[in-house]
Amino acid sequence: MSATAPSRSPCPPGACDCQRDQLDSLPGIDLRVLKLTRQEEKRLLERLENLKDLPDLERMQQRIYEQLGIRVHIAPGFTEVRSMRGINIGVEPRPGLCRKTRQSIPAAIRRGLERNPEIAYALLNANDLLKDA
Structure with a gap:
């Protein structure tokens, strides 16, 4: 008897643009994203809120890529950053990654930055926006 890893349940048809049905037809596609079950997603979001x-x-960011193959990009916006909304947080779309998950990961990171603004200041400083301040 072989134990299979839990897999994310599929989204209702027409409700999402995750292209999960194409995963079987694409050769060599990375299936790590399917390891992110709803329960694991809740744990991930909680962890991102408590940075x-x-x-x-x-x-x-590195662990999300290593374990799930999801790239998360975080950088200050092109214009003036006055709030956490001025920081661009994006998740690259990929087959199997639910639309809601692509929206909830940046939202959780923003909540984490709002709870701990020193992270946002360090991010701005790492991009030379606060040098000499």
Whole structure:
């Protein structure tokens, strides 16, 4: 008897643009994203909301990519950053990644930055926006 890893349940037809049905037809496609079950997604979002510092955020970005194949990009916006909304947080779309998940990961990171604004300041400083301040 072989134990299979839990897989995310499919989205209702027409409700999402995750293209999960194409995963079987594409050769060599990365299926790690299907490991993100709804329960695991809740744990991930909770962890992203409770970030400690900028290295912790960068570590989480790396682990999300290593374990799920999801790239999360975080950078200050092109214009003036006055709030957490001025920081661009994006998740690259890929087959199997639910639309709601692509929206909830940046929202959780924003909540984490709002709880701990020192992370946002360190992110801005790492991009030379606060040098000499």
